[in-house]
Amino acid sequence: MNRKKFVQSSLERLMNDSDVQKYFSPDLTKEEKERTVSYLSNILADTYDTTVKGYFENKGLSSYVSTFLRWTGAAEDAIGTYLFWAMGGAGFVAKTAGVGSKSLADYLDNRHYEKYKSQDAKDSYITKDGMLIASEGLLERAASYDPGIIGGIASLADLIRGTAKYDTKVIARGFYDAKDEFLKKMQGYQAQKMPKIIPLERFRNSVYTEPVTPVFTPAEERKLAA
Amino acid sequence: MKVKDCVLIEPFTCNEDATVVEVAKKLRETTLRHIYVVNKHYYPVGIISVIDINHRVVAAEKNPKLLKARDIMSKPIDIDELDTELEEVYTRMATKQRVMNAVAKDGKMIGILTIHQVMKNIQVRA
Numbered sequence: 001m002n003r004k005k006f007v008q009s010s011l012e013r014l015m016n017d018s019d020v021q022k023y024f025s026p027d028l029t030k031e032e033k034e035r036t037v038s039y040l041s042n043i044l045a046d047t048y049d050t051t052v053k054g055y056f057e058n059k060g061l062s063s064y065v066s067t068f069l070r071w072t073g074a075a076e077d078a079i080g081t082y083l084f085w086a087m088g089g090a091g092f093v094a095k096t097a098g099v100g101s102k103s104l105a106d107y108l109d110n111r112h113y114e115k116y117k118s119q120d121a122k123d124s125y126i127t128k129d130g131m132l133i134a135s136e137g138l139l140e141r142a143a144s145y146d147p148g149i150i151g152g153i154a155s156l157a158d159l160i161r162g163t164a165k166y167d168t169k170v171i172a173r174g175f176y177d178a179k180d181e182f183l184k185k186m187q188g189y190q191a192q193k194m195p196k197i198i199p200l201e202r203f204r205n206s207v208y209t210e211p212v213t214p215v216f217t218p219a220e221e222r223k224l225a226a
Numbered sequence: 227m228k229v230k231d232c233v234l235i236e237p238f239t240c241n242e243d244a245t246v247v248e249v250a251k252k253l254r255e256t257t258l259r260h261i262y263v264v265n266k267h268y269y270p271v272g273i274i275s276v277i278d279i280n281h282r283v284v285a286a287e288k289n290p291k292l293l294k295a296r297d298i299m300s301k302p303i304d305i306d307e308l309d310t311e312l313e314e315v316y317t318r319m320a321t322k323q324r325v326m327n328a329v330a331k332d333g334k335m336i337g338i339l340t341i342h343q344v345m346k347n348i349q350v351r352a
Binding site for chain 2: 027194195196197198199200203204205208209
Protein backbone atom coordinates (compact mmCIF):
# COMPACT_ATOMS: atom_id res chain seq x y z
CA MET A 1 0.00 0.00 0.00
CA ASN A 2 1.39 3.38 -0.96
CA ARG A 3 1.01 6.68 0.90
CA LYS A 4 -1.69 8.10 -1.37
CA LYS A 5 -3.90 5.04 -1.05
CA PHE A 6 -3.37 4.87 2.71
CA VAL A 7 -4.21 8.56 3.19
CA GLN A 8 -7.30 8.39 0.97
CA SER A 9 -8.80 5.25 2.48
CA SER A 10 -7.97 6.20 6.06
CA LEU A 11 -9.19 9.78 5.64
CA GLU A 12 -12.58 8.53 4.53
CA ARG A 13 -12.81 6.21 7.52
CA LEU A 14 -11.60 8.84 9.96
CA MET A 15 -14.11 11.40 8.70
CA ASN A 16 -16.87 8.95 9.63
CA ASP A 17 -15.35 8.17 13.01
CA SER A 18 -17.49 9.48 15.87
CA ASP A 19 -14.48 10.73 17.89
CA VAL A 20 -13.10 12.66 14.93
CA GLN A 21 -16.49 14.01 13.85
CA LYS A 22 -16.65 16.03 17.07
CA TYR A 23 -14.11 18.37 15.51
CA PHE A 24 -16.22 18.90 12.40
CA SER A 25 -19.12 20.70 14.01
CA PRO A 26 -21.66 22.51 11.80
CA ASP A 27 -20.37 25.77 13.30
CA LEU A 28 -17.17 25.49 11.30
CA THR A 29 -16.84 27.69 8.26
CA LYS A 30 -15.94 26.10 4.92
CA GLU A 31 -12.36 27.31 5.29
CA GLU A 32 -12.03 25.95 8.83
CA LYS A 33 -13.36 22.60 7.69
CA GLU A 34 -10.94 22.44 4.77
CA ARG A 35 -8.09 23.37 7.09
CA THR A 36 -9.02 20.58 9.53
CA VAL A 37 -9.28 18.01 6.71
CA SER A 38 -5.92 19.09 5.38
CA TYR A 39 -4.45 18.81 8.88
CA LEU A 40 -5.87 15.31 9.22
CA SER A 41 -4.40 14.33 5.83
CA ASN A 42 -0.98 15.61 6.89
CA ILE A 43 -1.13 13.56 10.09
CA LEU A 44 -2.06 10.47 8.06
CA ALA A 45 0.83 11.07 5.66
CA ASP A 46 3.24 11.46 8.58
CA THR A 47 1.86 8.31 10.22
CA TYR A 48 2.35 6.42 6.95
CA ASP A 49 6.03 7.38 7.02
CA THR A 50 6.55 6.39 10.64
CA THR A 51 4.31 3.34 10.99
CA VAL A 52 3.30 1.84 7.66
CA LYS A 53 5.94 2.66 5.06
CA GLY A 54 8.76 0.57 6.50
CA TYR A 55 6.64 -2.55 6.56
CA PHE A 56 5.27 -2.27 3.02
CA GLU A 57 8.37 -0.98 1.27
CA ASN A 58 10.76 -3.53 2.71
CA LYS A 59 8.91 -6.73 2.07
CA GLY A 60 11.50 -7.84 -0.47
CA LEU A 61 12.23 -11.45 -1.35
CA SER A 62 10.72 -12.97 1.80
CA SER A 63 7.32 -11.73 0.65
CA TYR A 64 7.59 -13.72 -2.60
CA VAL A 65 8.87 -16.76 -0.73
CA SER A 66 6.04 -16.53 1.74
CA THR A 67 3.43 -16.22 -1.04
CA PHE A 68 4.99 -19.21 -2.82
CA LEU A 69 4.89 -21.22 0.43
CA ARG A 70 1.26 -20.35 1.01
CA TRP A 71 0.26 -21.52 -2.47
CA THR A 72 2.41 -24.61 -2.03
CA GLY A 73 0.68 -25.28 1.29
CA ALA A 74 -2.73 -24.92 -0.35
CA ALA A 75 -1.69 -27.29 -3.15
CA GLU A 76 -0.39 -29.81 -0.61
CA ASP A 77 -3.71 -29.55 1.18
CA ALA A 78 -5.57 -30.31 -2.03
CA ILE A 79 -3.25 -33.21 -2.79
CA GLY A 80 -3.72 -34.43 0.77
CA THR A 81 -7.49 -34.43 0.32
CA TYR A 82 -7.18 -36.37 -2.93
CA LEU A 83 -4.75 -38.88 -1.37
CA PHE A 84 -7.03 -39.31 1.64
CA TRP A 85 -9.92 -40.42 -0.55
CA ALA A 86 -7.64 -42.49 -2.82
CA MET A 87 -5.15 -44.00 -0.38
CA GLY A 88 -6.35 -43.21 3.12
CA GLY A 89 -3.65 -42.27 5.67
CA ALA A 90 -1.14 -40.99 3.09
CA GLY A 91 -3.37 -37.92 2.69
CA PHE A 92 -2.54 -36.74 6.18
CA VAL A 93 1.18 -36.76 5.36
CA ALA A 94 0.56 -34.37 2.46
CA LYS A 95 -1.70 -32.24 4.64
CA THR A 96 0.97 -32.05 7.34
CA ALA A 97 3.41 -30.90 4.67
CA GLY A 98 0.85 -28.23 3.71
CA VAL A 99 0.55 -27.04 7.31
CA GLY A 100 4.35 -26.96 7.49
CA SER A 101 4.60 -24.78 4.36
CA LYS A 102 1.97 -22.37 5.60
CA SER A 103 3.54 -22.17 9.04
CA LEU A 104 6.90 -21.39 7.46
CA ALA A 105 5.24 -18.66 5.43
CA ASP A 106 3.74 -17.28 8.66
CA TYR A 107 7.16 -17.38 10.28
CA LEU A 108 8.63 -15.29 7.46
CA ASP A 109 5.76 -12.79 7.53
CA ASN A 110 5.87 -12.63 11.29
CA ARG A 111 9.59 -11.90 11.28
CA HIS A 112 9.08 -9.06 8.83
CA TYR A 113 6.13 -7.72 10.81
CA GLU A 114 8.02 -7.76 14.11
CA LYS A 115 10.92 -5.97 12.49
CA TYR A 116 8.89 -3.06 11.17
CA LYS A 117 5.93 -2.71 13.51
CA SER A 118 5.72 0.62 15.24
CA GLN A 119 6.92 0.41 18.82
CA ASP A 120 4.92 3.31 20.13
CA ALA A 121 1.50 2.18 18.92
CA LYS A 122 -1.44 2.16 21.28
CA ASP A 123 -1.73 -1.31 22.77
CA SER A 124 -5.40 -0.96 23.51
CA TYR A 125 -6.33 -0.47 19.89
CA ILE A 126 -4.61 -3.37 18.24
CA THR A 127 -2.86 -6.64 18.73
CA LYS A 128 0.69 -5.95 19.69
CA ASP A 129 2.30 -9.34 19.34
CA GLY A 130 3.03 -10.75 15.90
CA MET A 131 2.84 -14.29 17.26
CA LEU A 132 -0.73 -13.62 18.30
CA ILE A 133 -1.57 -12.69 14.72
CA ALA A 134 0.14 -15.86 13.49
CA SER A 135 -1.92 -17.90 15.93
CA GLU A 136 -5.10 -16.61 14.28
CA GLY A 137 -4.42 -19.20 11.55
CA LEU A 138 -4.17 -22.12 13.96
CA LEU A 139 -7.85 -22.98 13.81
CA GLU A 140 -7.88 -22.86 10.01
CA ARG A 141 -4.77 -25.03 9.89
CA ALA A 142 -6.25 -27.61 12.25
CA ALA A 143 -9.50 -27.61 10.29
CA SER A 144 -7.62 -28.08 7.01
CA TYR A 145 -6.90 -31.69 8.12
CA ASP A 146 -10.55 -32.39 7.49
CA PRO A 147 -10.78 -34.11 4.09
CA GLY A 148 -14.28 -32.75 3.50
CA ILE A 149 -15.81 -29.35 2.73
CA ILE A 150 -14.72 -27.85 6.07
CA GLY A 151 -11.09 -28.63 5.31
CA GLY A 152 -11.41 -27.10 1.84
CA ILE A 153 -12.95 -23.91 3.19
CA ALA A 154 -10.36 -23.67 5.97
CA SER A 155 -7.52 -24.13 3.50
CA LEU A 156 -8.94 -21.47 1.19
CA ALA A 157 -9.51 -19.05 4.07
CA ASP A 158 -5.94 -19.57 5.24
CA LEU A 159 -4.67 -18.83 1.76
CA ILE A 160 -6.77 -15.68 1.35
CA ARG A 161 -5.98 -14.30 4.80
CA GLY A 162 -2.34 -15.38 4.60
CA THR A 163 -0.07 -12.35 4.44
CA ALA A 164 -3.08 -10.03 4.42
CA LYS A 165 -3.63 -10.52 8.14
CA TYR A 166 -0.30 -8.82 8.83
CA ASP A 167 -0.97 -6.09 6.27
CA THR A 168 -4.34 -5.39 7.86
CA LYS A 169 -2.78 -5.06 11.31
CA VAL A 170 -0.13 -2.65 10.07
CA ILE A 171 -2.75 -0.51 8.32
CA ALA A 172 -4.95 -0.61 11.42
CA ARG A 173 -1.98 0.43 13.51
CA GLY A 174 -1.32 3.36 11.19
CA PHE A 175 -4.97 4.33 11.24
CA TYR A 176 -5.26 4.34 15.03
CA ASP A 177 -1.92 6.05 15.48
CA ALA A 178 -3.11 8.84 13.18
CA LYS A 179 -6.46 9.07 14.94
CA ASP A 180 -4.75 9.19 18.32
CA GLU A 181 -2.36 11.90 17.14
CA PHE A 182 -5.19 13.99 15.65
CA LEU A 183 -7.34 13.77 18.79
CA LYS A 184 -4.37 14.61 20.99
CA LYS A 185 -3.46 17.65 18.89
CA MET A 186 -7.05 18.88 18.66
CA GLN A 187 -7.64 18.45 22.39
CA GLY A 188 -4.45 20.36 23.06
CA TYR A 189 -5.52 23.09 20.65
CA GLN A 190 -8.93 23.42 22.24
CA ALA A 191 -7.49 23.41 25.74
CA GLN A 192 -5.20 26.24 24.73
CA LYS A 193 -8.02 28.27 23.29
CA MET A 194 -8.84 30.65 26.10
CA PRO A 195 -10.93 33.78 25.84
CA LYS A 196 -9.33 37.19 25.81
CA ILE A 197 -9.46 38.84 29.22
CA ILE A 198 -9.75 42.60 29.70
CA PRO A 199 -7.65 43.61 32.72
CA LEU A 200 -9.41 45.30 35.63
CA GLU A 201 -7.05 48.20 35.20
CA ARG A 202 -9.25 49.33 32.30
CA PHE A 203 -12.15 49.81 34.73
CA ARG A 204 -10.20 51.71 37.34
CA ASN A 205 -12.01 54.68 38.86
CA SER A 206 -9.38 57.38 38.87
CA VAL A 207 -11.32 59.57 41.31
CA TYR A 208 -11.02 57.05 44.13
CA THR A 209 -7.76 55.39 43.22
CA GLU A 210 -4.89 56.68 45.19
CA PRO A 211 -1.81 57.34 43.08
CA VAL A 212 1.23 55.30 44.00
CA THR A 213 3.69 57.52 45.83
CA PRO A 214 7.25 56.69 44.81
CA VAL A 215 9.61 55.98 47.69
CA PHE A 216 12.43 57.85 45.98
CA THR A 217 12.35 60.77 43.59
CA PRO A 218 13.93 60.17 40.14
CA ALA A 219 16.92 62.26 41.23
CA GLU A 220 17.41 60.15 44.36
CA GLU A 221 17.11 56.92 42.30
CA ARG A 222 19.82 58.13 39.92
CA LYS A 223 21.99 58.99 42.89
CA LEU A 224 21.49 55.55 44.44
CA ALA A 225 22.19 53.80 41.16
CA ALA A 226 25.45 55.68 40.63
CA MET B 227 -20.44 30.20 19.44
CA LYS B 228 -19.35 29.42 22.94
CA VAL B 229 -18.33 31.37 26.01
CA LYS B 230 -14.66 30.89 25.13
CA ASP B 231 -15.23 32.91 21.94
CA CYS B 232 -16.17 36.00 23.97
CA VAL B 233 -13.98 38.64 25.55
CA LEU B 234 -14.21 38.43 29.33
CA ILE B 235 -13.41 40.88 32.10
CA GLU B 236 -10.76 39.92 34.63
CA PRO B 237 -12.47 38.58 37.78
CA PHE B 238 -13.43 41.34 40.18
CA THR B 239 -13.87 39.55 43.46
CA CYS B 240 -13.91 39.73 47.21
CA ASN B 241 -13.73 37.08 49.87
CA GLU B 242 -16.84 35.76 51.63
CA ASP B 243 -15.44 37.04 54.93
CA ALA B 244 -14.68 40.56 53.71
CA THR B 245 -16.61 43.24 55.55
CA VAL B 246 -19.07 45.41 53.68
CA VAL B 247 -16.75 48.38 54.20
CA GLU B 248 -13.93 46.52 52.45
CA VAL B 249 -16.29 45.52 49.64
CA ALA B 250 -17.50 49.10 49.24
CA LYS B 251 -13.91 50.37 49.08
CA LYS B 252 -13.10 47.85 46.39
CA LEU B 253 -16.18 48.81 44.42
CA ARG B 254 -15.38 52.49 44.42
CA GLU B 255 -11.97 51.82 42.92
CA THR B 256 -13.54 50.61 39.68
CA THR B 257 -16.27 51.70 37.36
CA LEU B 258 -17.87 48.26 37.73
CA ARG B 259 -21.08 48.13 39.71
CA HIS B 260 -20.92 44.48 40.73
CA ILE B 261 -18.39 42.43 42.63
CA TYR B 262 -18.32 38.63 42.80
CA VAL B 263 -17.95 36.89 46.14
CA VAL B 264 -15.64 33.88 45.99
CA ASN B 265 -15.02 31.10 48.49
CA LYS B 266 -11.61 29.90 49.66
CA HIS B 267 -11.24 27.88 46.43
CA TYR B 268 -11.79 31.02 44.34
CA TYR B 269 -15.13 29.69 43.14
CA PRO B 270 -17.89 32.29 42.80
CA VAL B 271 -20.68 31.86 45.32
CA GLY B 272 -22.52 35.18 45.15
CA ILE B 273 -22.60 38.70 43.78
CA ILE B 274 -22.94 42.12 45.42
CA SER B 275 -24.02 45.27 43.62
CA VAL B 276 -23.69 48.85 44.85
CA ILE B 277 -27.48 48.84 45.08
CA ASP B 278 -27.32 45.83 47.44
CA ILE B 279 -25.09 47.82 49.79
CA ASN B 280 -27.58 50.67 49.77
CA HIS B 281 -30.67 48.51 50.17
CA ARG B 282 -29.40 45.76 52.46
CA VAL B 283 -27.00 47.72 54.66
CA VAL B 284 -27.52 51.47 54.63
CA ALA B 285 -31.30 51.51 54.27
CA ALA B 286 -31.60 48.63 56.75
CA GLU B 287 -29.45 50.58 59.24
CA LYS B 288 -26.95 47.74 59.65
CA ASN B 289 -23.33 48.13 60.62
CA PRO B 290 -21.12 47.80 57.49
CA LYS B 291 -18.07 47.12 59.66
CA LEU B 292 -19.64 44.02 61.14
CA LEU B 293 -21.56 42.67 58.18
CA LYS B 294 -19.72 40.24 55.91
CA ALA B 295 -19.94 39.90 52.16
CA ARG B 296 -21.69 36.55 52.50
CA ASP B 297 -24.45 38.25 54.58
CA ILE B 298 -25.56 40.60 51.84
CA MET B 299 -24.62 38.83 48.62
CA SER B 300 -27.22 37.69 46.10
CA LYS B 301 -27.24 33.96 45.52
CA PRO B 302 -27.39 31.59 43.79
CA ILE B 303 -25.62 32.96 40.75
CA ASP B 304 -25.19 31.62 37.24
CA ILE B 305 -21.76 30.27 36.46
CA ASP B 306 -20.81 29.41 32.90
CA GLU B 307 -18.12 27.11 31.62
CA LEU B 308 -15.98 27.93 28.58
CA ASP B 309 -17.81 25.39 26.45
CA THR B 310 -21.31 26.63 27.30
CA GLU B 311 -23.26 27.64 24.20
CA LEU B 312 -23.98 31.39 24.00
CA GLU B 313 -27.63 30.86 23.01
CA GLU B 314 -28.11 29.00 26.28
CA VAL B 315 -26.33 31.74 28.25
CA TYR B 316 -28.40 34.43 26.55
CA THR B 317 -31.68 32.66 27.32
CA ARG B 318 -30.76 32.31 30.98
CA MET B 319 -29.56 35.91 31.27
CA ALA B 320 -32.67 37.25 29.59
CA THR B 321 -35.00 35.11 31.68
CA LYS B 322 -33.34 36.01 34.96
CA GLN B 323 -32.58 39.59 33.90
CA ARG B 324 -28.86 39.26 34.53
CA VAL B 325 -26.32 41.61 33.04
CA MET B 326 -23.26 39.50 33.77
CA ASN B 327 -22.30 35.95 34.60
CA ALA B 328 -19.24 34.48 36.24
CA VAL B 329 -17.12 32.16 34.09
CA ALA B 330 -15.29 29.31 35.78
CA LYS B 331 -12.80 26.72 34.62
CA ASP B 332 -11.57 23.77 36.66
CA GLY B 333 -13.47 25.01 39.71
CA LYS B 334 -11.98 28.52 39.68
CA MET B 335 -13.38 31.81 38.48
CA ILE B 336 -11.55 33.03 35.39
CA GLY B 337 -13.62 35.97 34.23
CA ILE B 338 -16.85 37.90 33.92
CA LEU B 339 -19.08 37.55 30.88
CA THR B 340 -21.28 40.56 30.16
CA ILE B 341 -24.59 40.44 28.31
CA HIS B 342 -23.10 42.92 25.87
CA GLN B 343 -20.49 40.37 24.83
CA VAL B 344 -23.05 37.61 24.60
CA MET B 345 -25.32 39.64 22.33
CA LYS B 346 -22.43 40.86 20.24
CA ASN B 347 -21.18 37.35 19.55
CA ILE B 348 -24.62 35.93 18.82
CA GLN B 349 -25.22 38.85 16.46
CA VAL B 350 -21.94 38.21 14.62
CA ARG B 351 -23.00 34.65 13.91
CA ALA B 352 -26.49 35.68 12.80
